[in-house]
Amino acid sequence: MADGSTMVVGASATTPPAPRQGGTMKRLARRRSMAALALCAPLIALIICLKIYPTFYAIFLSMLDRKMNHFVGLDNFAYLLGRPSFHLVIFQSCLFAVTAVVMKAIIGFILAHLMHNIRGSSQRIWRGLLLVPWVIPLSLSTLTWWWLFDPSYSAFNWTLSWLGLPEVPFLGTVWNARISVIMVNTWFGAPFFMIMYLAALKSVPEQLYEAAAIDGASAWQRLIFITLPMMRNIILITVLYSLIVTFADFDIVRILTNGGPQDGTHLFATYAFAVGIQSGNIPRGASVSLFMFPVLATLAFFVLRDVLNRNKEVAT
Secondary structure, three states: HHHHHHHHHHHHHHHHHHHHHHHHHHHHHHHHHHHHHHHHHHHHHHHHHHHHHHHHHHHOOOEEEOOOOOOOOOHHHHHOOOHHHHHHHHHHHHHHHHHHHHHHHHHHHHHHHHHHOOHHHHHHHHHHOOHHHOOHHHHHHHHHHHHHOOOOOOOHHHHHHHOOOOOOOOOOOOOHHHHHHHHHHHHHHHHHHHHHHHHHHHHOOOOOOOOOHOOOOOOOHHHHHHHHHHHHHHHHHHHHHHHHHOOOOOHHHHHOOOOOOOOOOHHHHHHHOOOHOOOOOHHHHHHHHHHHHHHHHHHHHHHHHHHHHHHHHOOO
């Protein structure tokens, strides 16, 4: 009995520290959470000031009349949908964004594979050189392209004349101007795709390629059944991000063509600037800038949901 009572007393004496230790761990976790929140507070405040507040203010402005005195609801959007010039802006923006993103994705994918197959220090050198277009400020590089396309002193046309070929009005006709702005955007954005896809390629285990090669899989089969499925999330997120940024592009069209010729290269951003700032109709300009927001937000929702569901499946 004495031994039994001693054991019971000893057991009861040793049980209290467990909750005390659990409480200490909870306090430490709470302190870490508070420290993390304090460290993120400046960034959160910056996002609220520069992103969230302007977005809601733009939505508010888009529902006012030109003098910004009366609430008109969705009248500005209805007016834009009835304008043939705005239909042209929608077509040009979709053509510009989709074509440029597809070309950037293809070129970036090819460059990433080329970089991945280069071994040693040479890969770092080539990777740095190919990142130069993306590192240079877009306005400066676009100004350089404008000099190359200039109808009077175009380096491209000088080269064509030297080769005995006819000169090309790169910015003088509608379709030439559209192709030119798409080409400049592709030149600028392809390195971003390259570096993202290269990082994804380096995360693919080499054992998968070795096992596929032993089983007799060709290079094309390894690409379709190993590389693309393993890179799927990165490809979706990169394409989504680039699509949103490309739809909001302003610098390239503003510097190269200013929306011309004949308003043939206006995008949502440049047309919103022309309507809201140059014409003085700020509410209608806000409506132009917000026109693609529901479409892009819906696309982002489905893409991110697909990525999260896939990550859950992989985790389980």
